[in-house]
Amino acid sequence: MTEGLQSARRGAIDPHLSIRHYDADADLMLLHFGPQHPSTHGVFRMDLYLDGEVIVKATPFLGYLHRGVEKLCEKLTYVQQTPVVDKNDYVSPMINEQALNMAFEKLLKLEVPRRARWLRTLLAELQRLASHLLWLGTFTLDLGGALGGGSTLFLHCFRERELILDLFEELTGSRFHYNTHTIGGNRHDLPAGLAAKVEVALAAIAARLGEYEDLSLGHAIFQARTKGVGTLDSDLALELGITGPILRASGVDHDLRRDAPYHAYDELTVNVATEHAGDCFARASVRFAEMRESIRLCRAVLEGLPEGPIAASKAVRLPTAVKIASGQVYVGIEGPRGEIGTFVIAGGDTPTTPYRLKIRAPSMHALAAIPYVMPGATLSDAVAILGSLDPIMGEVDR
Amino acid sequence: MAVSDTRRVLPVVRDESALPYEHPLYRSLLGVPGLSVATAVLDQLLEWGARNSLWVFPMATSCCGIELMSAAASRVDLDRMGTIVRATPRQADVMVIAGTITTKMAPRVKALWDQMPEPKWAVAMGSCAISGDFYRNLYPVVPGIDTILPVDVYIPGCPPNPEALMHGLLRLQEKIKARTGAPAPRDPVLAAAQLAAAIAVSSNDRSDEPVGEEQELLVQAPDEVPFTEIASDYDTILREQFAVGEFPADGAPIIPAARHHELARTLRASGYRQLVYIVATHCKAKALGKTSPERYEVAYGLRSLGKGSNVASWRVQLEPGASVPSLVGLFAGADFQEREQFDLVGVRFDGHPDLRRIMLADDYEGHPLHKDFPADAPCAPWR
Numbered sequence: 001m002t003e004g005l006q007s008a009r010r011g012a013i014d015p016h017l018s019i020r021h022y023d024a025d026a027d028l029m030l031l032h033f034g035p036q037h038p039s040t041h042g043v044f045r046m047d048l049y050l051d052g053e054v055i056v057k058a059t060p061f062l063g064y065l066h067r068g069v070e071k072l073c074e075k076l077t078y079v080q081q082t083p084v085v086d087k088n089d090y091v092s093p094m095i096n097e098q099a100l101n102m103a104f105e106k107l108l109k110l111e112v113p114r115r116a117r118w119l120r121t122l123l124a125e126l127q128r129l130a131s132h133l134l135w136l137g138t139f140t141l142d143l144g145g146a147l148g149g150g151s152t153l154f155l156h157c158f159r160e161r162e163l164i165l166d167l168f169e170e171l172t173g174s175r176f177h178y179n180t181h182t183i184g185g186n187r188h189d190l191p192a193g194l195a196a197k198v199e200v201a202l203a204a205i206a207a208r209l210g211e212y213e214d215l216s217l218g219h220a221i222f223q224a225r226t227k228g229v230g231t232l233d234s235d236l237a238l239e240l241g242i243t244g245p246i247l248r249a250s251g252v253d254h255d256l257r258r259d260a261p262y263h264a265y266d267e268l269t270v271n272v273a274t275e276h277a278g279d280c281f282a283r284a285s286v287r288f289a290e291m292r293e294s295i296r297l298c299r300a301v302l303e304g305l306p307e308g309p310i311a312a313s314k315a316v317r318l319p320t321a322v323k324i325a326s327g328q329v330y331v332g333i334e335g336p337r338g339e340i341g342t343f344v345i346a347g348g349d350t351p352t353t354p355y356r357l358k359i360r361a362p363s364m365h366a367l368a369a370i371p372y373v374m375p376g377a378t379l380s381d382a383v384a385i386l387g388s389l390d391p392i393m394g395e396v397d398r
Numbered sequence: 399m400a401v402s403d404t405r406r407v408l409p410v411v412r413d414e415s416a417l418p419y420e421h422p423l424y425r426s427l428l429g430v431p432g433l434s435v436a437t438a439v440l441d442q443l444l445e446w447g448a449r450n451s452l453w454v455f456p457m458a459t460s461c462c463g464i465e466l467m468s469a470a471a472s473r474v475d476l477d478r479m480g481t482i483v484r485a486t487p488r489q490a491d492v493m494v495i496a497g498t499i500t501t502k503m504a505p506r507v508k509a510l511w512d513q514m515p516e517p518k519w520a521v522a523m524g525s526c527a528i529s530g531d532f533y534r535n536l537y538p539v540v541p542g543i544d545t546i547l548p549v550d551v552y553i554p555g556c557p558p559n560p561e562a563l564m565h566g567l568l569r570l571q572e573k574i575k576a577r578t579g580a581p582a583p584r585d586p587v588l589a590a591a592q593l594a595a596a597i598a599v600s601s602n603d604r605s606d607e608p609v610g611e612e613q614e615l616l617v618q619a620p621d622e623v624p625f626t627e628i629a630s631d632y633d634t635i636l637r638e639q640f641a642v643g644e645f646p647a648d649g650a651p652i653i654p655a656a657r658h659h660e661l662a663r664t665l666r667a668s669g670y671r672q673l674v675y676i677v678a679t680h681c682k683a684k685a686l687g688k689t690s691p692e693r694y695e696v697a698y699g700l701r702s703l704g705k706g707s708n709v710a711s712w713r714v715q716l717e718p719g720a721s722v723p724s725l726v727g728l729f730a731g732a733d734f735q736e737r738e739q740f741d742l743v744g745v746r747f748d749g750h751p752d753l754r755r756i757m758l759a760d761d762y763e764g765h766p767l768h769k770d771f772p773a774d775a776p777c778a779p780w781r
Contacts, residue, residue, distance in 0.1 A: 015733075016751040035506055036457065038485040043459050043503055062734070063757035064503045065459055068536035070742070071766050075773045084532065090461035134464070137471075158471030176461065176557055238703075241673040241731030252703065254672075259707040326686070328649035330699055330709060332674060343677050343697065347648070348685050355686060356679040356767075365673075368734045394460050397757060 015059070015371030028056060031379070035064040039142045039383045042393030046370060048382065055382060058374035060367050065397040073357040078104050078183060078322040081357070086177040088359060089395040091134055094127040094168075095335040096395075097181035099359075102262065103331040103342035104183045107324050114264075115308040116185040121264040122301040123168075123180070124333075125294040126198070129205065130164040131336035132291045133157045135390045139284070140216055142387040143225050153215055160208060163201040170194055183322055185311025195302055206295050213288055217281070226280035230373045230385035233278055240372075241365040244338025246389060249286045250278035256334040268300055280388035290336075323351040330360075337390055338362030361395040448491065448517065449571040451480040455490030455514065457507060459497030462524035462557040466496045469560035481567060487513040492570065493547075496557070498526035498533060499540045502759050511547045519550045519573075520580065521566055524557045531556065535597055535774040537766050538758065545589050548580035590776065597774045629702075632710040635664055648686070650697060650711040658714050659723040662698070666728055670700035670710050673729040678739035680768045694745050696722050721746035724753075742767040 034045035043064035049057040069088060073081055085100045086093040098120055105112060112120075137157030165175045171188050172178040180188050216222050232242070237250040247254060255272040257265045273289030275282035324346040332341030341360035348355030366389040373385055428434055454476070458466050470476050470483050484490045487510045499507055511520070522543050525531035530541035543549060550573060553566040628636070628645065636642040640661060642651050653661055676698055683692040694716040699709045714722050724747040725732040736747040737756040744765035747753060755762060764771055 035503065036510060038456075042463070063755075063759075064500060064506075065498060066500055066502065066538050066757040067498050067533045068538050068766060069533075071771075071773060072533065072536055074767075087461055090464060138467075155472045158468060159473065162468070162473050175559060176465065236730070238671045239673075239730040241729065241735075243672070254703045254707065256707065259703075259705050326648045328697070330675065330711065332701075332709070339674065339701075341675065343675055343699075345649070345679060345686065355681075356677065358675065358677040360675050364734055364738075365731050368731050372730075 013372050013375060015057075027051075033382065035061075039386060040393075041138065041386070041391055044367070044386075044391060044393055044396070046374075046382075048374070048379070050379060053378045053380075055374045055377050055379065058370050058382070060370045062364075062367070062393075063397055065393045067398065069359070069398040070357055074354060077319045077352040078324065078354065079319045082181060083177060083179045085359065086179060087394060088361070088398055089335065089337070089340065089363070089392050090176070091392050092127045092131045092336050093177055094123045094180070095333065095340060097178065098124060098263075099331060099333050099335070099340045100342050101181045101183055102333065103329055103344050104322070104324070106329050106331055107327045107344060107346055108183065108322070110184045110312050112185055112312055113309045114306050116310045116312075118264045118301055118305050119186055119190070119310060120181070121268070122198075122298055122305070123171075124263065125297045125301070126164050126167065128336045129291055129294045129298070130161050132287045132294075133161045133164075133205075135287060135336075135387075136212065136216065136284075137161075139387040139390075140222075142383045143222065144383075153212060156208070156212065156215075160205050163204060167194065167198055167201060170197070182311065185309070187311075189310050190305075195305070198298065198302060202295050202298055206292075209288070209291060209295075217285060217288065223281060225381075225384055226284060226388070227277075229280045229377060229381045230388060231277070231279045232369055232373055236369070236372060237278070240368045242338065242369060243362050243365065244335065245286045245290060246283055246366055246369075247338065248272065248274045249282035251276040256332065256339060260332075262333055264301065267304070268297060270297070280384050283388045320352045324354075325351055332360060335362060337366065337392065337395075340395070359395065359398055361398065363389075363391040363393075364396045367391050367396060445574055445577070449574040452492050452519075452567060452570065453484045453490045454481055455487050455493045455510070456483050456485070457493050457495045457497075457510065459499065459503060460526070462496035462527070465557040465560055466494060466523065466563065469563045474560040474564060476564065476567070479564075479567065479571075487511070488515065490514055491517070492519045492521055492567075494521045494523050494563075495527040495543045495549075496523040498531070499543050499546075500538045501540060502538065504540050504546055507543070508546055519570055520547055521551045521553065521570060522549045523553045523563060523566070524555055526556075528552050528554060534593065535776055537771075537775050539776075541593055541776060542584065542589065545584045545586045548583050550580040593776055597776075629706075629708040629710065631668065632665070632670075632708075635661075635668065639664060650713045652715055653712045655714050655716060655720070655722050658698070658712065659725070659728075661712060662700070662725055662728055665700050665710050669702045671703060672701040673725070673731045673735070674699040674701045674709055676725070676732060676735040676739055678743040678745040680743055680765075682769045685769075692718055694718065694720075694743070696739070696745060698725075716745065721748045723748050724750040726750055741765070744768055 029050045031048045031050055032045065033048050034040040035043040045061040045064065047059045048055050069084060072084060076084065081100055082097050085096045089096050137154040140153040141151055168178060169175045170191065171194060172180045180186055232250050234250045234252050237247050238252065251274060253272060253274050255270065258270040258272055271293055273286050275285050326347040328345045330341060330343045332339040339360065339362055343358040344354050345356040346354055374382060377385060456463065456466055493511055493514060522528045527543045530539045533539040534541035551566045551570045553562055555562055636651055640653065640657060645651050678694055678696045681693050681695055684690065696714045697711060699711040701707060701709050716722055722745065724736055734756060736750050737753060739745050740747060740753055741755040741757050742765060
C-alpha cells in the first residue's frame with residue numbers, strides 16, 4: 001500500500017491491521033487508556049494491546065473534545081473569531097490569535113506596523129516559554145514519583161509560569177484568553193513599566209532554568225525513563241507531517257521562524273536547536289534549548305522595540321467592519337508544538353464571514369505517531385512518550 | 399437535509415442520585431430514644447471532617463483544567479484547605495467539572511460521577527461547564543453539565559481564576575455545613591426547548607448592518623486578490639508536467655482528480671516532504687463563483703523544508719458523490735486528516751485503509767460542515 005521513500009519503521013508497522021493479525025494465540029490484554037486519565041493531557045483515549053507489560057499495538061481515538069469550532073467560525077464575522085481560537089491550543093492562546101489574524105491580514109493585503117510586529121514577537125516568545133514550562137511541569141509529573149516526589153518540578157514550573165501570566169494579565173486584563181490581537185495590529189500596547197517587569201521575570205526564569213535542567217535532563221532516573229524511549233526517525237516524522245520540537249528532535253533542521261520569517265524574525269537571528277536521537281530525551285533537550293532561545297529573543301525584542309502605532313488602522317470595533325470579497329489563503333507560523341496554521345476561504349454568502357475556516361493543529365499530527373512509536377515500549381513508557389509529544393486536545397479536536 | 403435529521407436523539411437517563419444521601423439505617427435509628435442527640439453530634443463531626451478534607455476529582459477536559467492545575471500548584475495551593483487532587487473517582491468527594499463537555503464525553507462523565515462514593519458534591523467550573531459557553535448552540539456540546547448531574551456550586555469565568563475556584567470551594571464548605579443539597583439536574587428535554595427558544599430570539603435580533611454614528615472605518619479587501627503563493631520550482635512542475643497554463647485568481651491551481659496523486663508524488667520527490675493540510679469544503683451551487691454548480695473542493699498543501707520554506711498547494715474539485723484518491727500511501731499523516739474531512743464534510747477518499755469517523759461518534763448521522771447542516775443545531779436531548 002505504501003509507496004517508496006518509506007521509513008523502515010513505517011514499513012514494519014501497519015496501524016490498520018486487525019489485532020488478530022498480530023498473533024492469534026497470544027494472550028493479549030486490551031487496556032483502554034483514557035479518555036479521563038491524568039496523563040492523557042486532556043481527553044485523549046488510546047486502546048493498548050498488551051503482552052505482559054509490553055505494548056503490541058496502540059490505536060488512538062480522538063474527538064472527546066470536538067466542539068465544532070470550524071462550524072462556529074463560519075457563523076462569526078472575521079472580527080469575532082479571535083476569542084474563539086484562543087480556546088483551541090489553550091496553552092498558547094497568543095500564537096493561535098496570531099496565526100488566525102495573520103491569515104486575514106494576508107487576504108486583506110494589510111501591512112502591520114513595525115511596532116506591532118515586534119510586540120507580537122515578544123508575546124509569541126513569552127507564550128512559548130510559558131507553554132514549554134507547563135510542558136516540563138506536567139511531563140515530569142507524568143514520569144512520576146522517581147523525580148523528587150513527582151510534583152517538585154511541577155510546582156516549580158507553575159511558579160515561573162505564573163510570572164509570565166502576570167505580565168499578560170497586566171497587558172491584556174486576562175490571565176488566560178487574551179483577545180489582544182486584531183486584524184491589522186494589536187489592541188494593547190505595553191503599559192509604562194511593563195518592559196522592566198518582563199526583564200525581571202526573564203531574569204528569574206533564566207536563573208532557575210539551569211536548576212531545572214539538572215533536576216530533569218541531568219537526573220539519572222529521568223535519563224533511564226526517556227533515553228531510547230519512543231524513538232521517531234526523521235523520515236517517519238516528515239511523513240506524518242510532524243512539526244516543531246518533535247521534528248527537530250528527530251534531526252530535521254526546520255523552523256518557520258528562521259526559514260519563512262514573519263513578525264520581526266527576519267530582523268532577528270533565530271538559533272534553531274536540533275537533536276538526532278529522536279527519543280523522549282531528545283525532545284526534552286530541544287524544548288530546553290528553545291526556552292533559552294526564547295529568553296534571548298525576548299531580551300533582543302525589548303532592546304530593539306521600535307516606537308510607533310500598534311495597529312494599521314483605527315481599532316476595529318464593529319463586528320462587520322472587515323469585508324473580504326473573495327480569496328483563499330493559508331498561513332502557518334511556528335507555535336510551541338509546531339506549525340499552527342489557518343486556512344481560510346473568503347467570499348460565499350456574506351463578505352463579513354469566512355466560507356470555510358480550517359485550523360491546522362500540530363498536535364493532531366503528533367498524535368498520528370502513536371501507532372508507530374508505541375509498539376515495543378512498556379506501559380510505563382506509554383505515559384512518557386505521550387508526555388513528550390505534548391498534545392493539547394483542544395487544538396486536536398477543535 | 400431537515401433539521402430534525404441532523405439531531406442525534408440520545409436516550410435520556412434520569413439521575414436518581416439527585417436526592418440528598420441518606421443511609422438505609424438512618425430512619426430506623428432516629429426512632430431510638432435519645433439516639434438522635436448523639437447522632438447530631440456525630441453528624442456535625444462528619445460534616446466537619448468532610449468539609450475540611452474535600453478531595454477533588456479533576457474532570458478536566460480543556461482550558462479550565464489548566465487553571466485547576468494552577469490552583470493546585472505553588473501560588474494558590476489548594477492543599478492549604480485540605481483539598482488535594484485525586485485522579486480516581488473512588489477516592490474523591492468533589493467532582494470539579496473544568497471544561498467543555500461534549501456529547502461524546504458526557505456518558506463518561508456520568509459513569510465517573512456514578513463511581514464516586516456518597517456523600518459527593520459537584521462543582522461546575524467555567525462557562526462551558528455551566529452553560530456550554532459560545533459552543534452551546536453547536537452540534538457536539540452539552541449546554542450545561544447540570545443536565546447530567548446535580549451541581550452544587552457554579553463558578554463563572556472563562557476560565558475562572560484560581561482564586562475564584564478557591565472561593566467556590568469555600569462556598570461549598572459553607573454549603574456542607576448548612577446541609578443544603580444540590581437541586582436535581584435540569585430536565586434535558588425542557589432545557590433543549592429553552593435553548594431552542596433562545597436561539598430563535600437571538601437569530602431574530604441579529605442585524606449585520608452598522609447603525610447611526612457607530613458606522614466606522616471599514617477594512618475592505620481589494621476586489622481582485624491575486625493568488626501569488628506559487629514558488630518558482632512548483633510553478634515549473636505545474637507548467638511543464640501538468641500543463642497548467644492559467645492560474646485561477648481566487649485560489650490554488652485546480653488539478654483533475656485523476657492526476658492529483660501523481661502531482662503529490664512528484665512534489666514529494668522534489669523536496670515538498672511535509673504534509674501541511676487537507677481541507678475539504680462543501681460549496682453550494684453559485685457559491686464562490688456565480689455560475690458554479692454544487693461541488694466539493696479539496697485543498698492540499700505540502701511544505702518544503704529548510705531556508706525559504708514554502709507551501710505548494712492545489713485543489714481538486716468533485717461533484718457530489720464523487721471521491722478523491724487518498725494520499726495515505728504517500729504521507730502517513732494523511733490518515734487522520736482524511737478521516738477528519740470525511741467525518742465533518744463528507745468527502746470520500748479512495749484507497750484510505752480505514753475511512754471511518756474520527757471526531758464524532760461512530761453512529762452519528764450527517765456531516766456538520768456540510769453547508770446544509772444548520773449552524774444552530776444543538777444536540778438534544780442529550781444524556
